[in-house]
Amino acid sequence: MSTVDERIDSPPDERSVLRTVLDRQRRAFEAEGPPSAAVRRDRIDRLMALLLENTDAFVDAMAADYGTRSKAGSLFTEVLGVVPVVEHTRRHVAQWMRTTPLLRAARLVGLRAEVQPTPLGVVGIIGPWNFPVNLVVLPAAAAFAAGNRVMIKMSEITGRTAELMKTLAPTYFTPDELTVATGGPDVAAEFASLPFDHLFFTGSPTVGGLVQRAAADNLVPVTLELGGKNPVVVAPNADIGRSATRLAQARMVNGGQVCVCPDYVLVPEQRVQAFVDGLLSQWRTMFPTIIDNGDYCSAVNDANFDRVLSLIEDARERGATVQQAVPDGESLPDRATRKIPPTVIRDVDDDMRIAAEEVFGPVLTVRGYRRLDDAIAYVNARPSPLVAYWFGPDDADFRTFVRRTRSGGVARNDFAAQMIPSDAPFGGVGRSGMGAYHGKAGFDTFSHHRTIVGSDLPFSITASAAPPFGAAMRRGAEFRLRMARNRTRRRIQRRRR
Numbered sequence: 001m002s003t004v005d006e007r008i009d010s011p012p013d014e015r016s017v018l019r020t021v022l023d024r025q026r027r028a029f030e031a032e033g034p035p036s037a038a039v040r041r042d043r044i045d046r047l048m049a050l051l052l053e054n055t056d057a058f059v060d061a062m063a064a065d066y067g068t069r070s071k072a073g074s075l076f077t078e079v080l081g082v083v084p085v086v087e088h089t090r091r092h093v094a095q096w097m098r099t100t101p102l103l104r105a106a107r108l109v110g111l112r113a114e115v116q117p118t119p120l121g122v123v124g125i126i127g128p129w130n131f132p133v134n135l136v137v138l139p140a141a142a143a144f145a146a147g148n149r150v151m152i153k154m155s156e157i158t159g160r161t162a163e164l165m166k167t168l169a170p171t172y173f174t175p176d177e178l179t180v181a182t183g184g185p186d187v188a189a190e191f192a193s194l195p196f197d198h199l200f201f202t203g204s205p206t207v208g209g210l211v212q213r214a215a216a217d218n219l220v221p222v223t224l225e226l227g228g229k230n231p232v233v234v235a236p237n238a239d240i241g242r243s244a245t246r247l248a249q250a251r252m253v254n255g256g257q258v259c260v261c262p263d264y265v266l267v268p269e270q271r272v273q274a275f276v277d278g279l280l281s282q283w284r285t286m287f288p289t290i291i292d293n294g295d296y297c298s299a300v301n302d303a304n305f306d307r308v309l310s311l312i313e314d315a316r317e318r319g320a321t322v323q324q325a326v327p328d329g330e331s332l333p334d335r336a337t338r339k340i341p342p343t344v345i346r347d348v349d350d351d352m353r354i355a356a357e358e359v360f361g362p363v364l365t366v367r368g369y370r371r372l373d374d375a376i377a378y379v380n381a382r383p384s385p386l387v388a389y390w391f392g393p394d395d396a397d398f399r400t401f402v403r404r405t406r407s408g409g410v411a412r413n414d415f416a417a418q419m420i421p422s423d424a425p426f427g428g429v430g431r432s433g434m435g436a437y438h439g440k441a442g443f444d445t446f447s448h449h450r451t452i453v454g455s456d457l458p459f460s461i462t463a464s465a466a467p468p469f470g471a472a473m474r475r476g477a478e479f480r481l482r483m484a485r486n487r488t489r490r491r492i493q494r495r496r497r
Helices: 012-032 037-052 055-066 071-080 083-097 104-109 134-145 159-172 185-192 205-216 240-251 269-286 302-317 372-380 396-404 439-445 461-465 471-496
Strands: 100-102 111-119 122-126 149-153 178-181 198-202 222-225 230-234 262-268 321-324 343-346 363-369 387-391 409-412 447-455
Touching: 012 122, 012 149, 012 178, 012 185, 037 055, 037 083, 037 134, 037 159, 055 071, 055 159, 071 134, 083 134, 083 439, 100 104, 104 111, 122 134, 122 185, 134 149, 134 198, 134 439, 149 185, 159 178, 185 205, 198 205, 205 222, 230 240, 230 372, 240 262, 240 269, 240 363, 240 387, 262 269, 262 372, 269 343, 269 363, 302 321, 302 343, 302 363, 363 372, 372 396, 387 396, 396 409, 439 447
Parallel strands: 122 149, 122 198, 149 178, 198 222, 230 262, 230 387, 262 363, 343 363, 387 409
Antiparallel strands: 100 111, 111 447, 321 343
């Protein structure tokens, strides 16, 4: 993910280029006005062509950026996973653009009111490194659907992918439609400080705070898609074997470097051992080899490799129980390939760093709980996660869990199930983010819903707000006040009976 420094120190020419591009896009937006549905769909189509006609190049670039990253996995998550969401957006553009009439009956007497979705202007998108294509294409498609121009800052951590996107973009778009910027933290900092009409960021909560602070100087609204420690509660009546199998698989998607990955698992105390055994067994089945396994994702760079290892070692040194699924004959972790074996950690206490920090690696912590209330209290004592997982039936316990916890989304019995519907809003709450996209939520995020009211009445409805205020006006106000008070009192009294 891009790092945004609090200090803007990019070279003057760099600042000038970014600002020139922004100004050019804004002038083009103002000259064109809100684009038609056909223009919006054309831009979405060209964005998808950029992705689909160069899929092999993108997959190869991401594999090279990571060292080892499954090409099949990249195809599924970065390309095929994008298609249904974008197709849903494209299909509904014209519908979402329609004005919504208000006060329909009042039209008969000369009062017309409507709400019109209007594009914001120029949208800035700062992408992350964990899904460097998916997580810029999806918000860009939503921004185009809403009628905006787009500037993208790619993550410097996946530099080959970033350069490929920058190189390809001019083949499909004019610079005043879409522009891609690359570069390090100084460029990201300058990008975040530009006076966009909206700024969209995907990354860590820490960096998200810096992005929001930079945007605040220009009163730029932000959407922050962050992460956090996503909890899993395994219900007392859950199938332990199935739960362990699915969570073992979920934790290994992209080597655990996913903002919606399960981070810690709360299991009924008497079933913890069976759950841990199931995890380790599934991991050994999935990965009979790791070091030379092209499907086993590396840590993206040395810094993330070292950070995850330090979380494991800190927990071990403070008394946690660490178990790893290491294939016979292999020595892991392996610095040359940046591969860390699947790891489960038990006996974790709140003094350990792993209890508070998002892991972003192939590591699960497991805790026992006695009562569902205890599990819910543990989840609620921590910042709201991007997704909360429940493994077990859709029963009264599950509904209690949903009602009493707070999270960006909830998924039951499967990884990232809350993202399956293409029209479902995706976003966090609290420390896991603000705002949402996917489907109409994305269109609304990048639109301003403008109220337009016109009156052809022979009198002014709002003239009563202007002095002088006569006796009849005062009596009318007092009468309406009494009516409102009495209505409220009656409602409260009915509820108390």
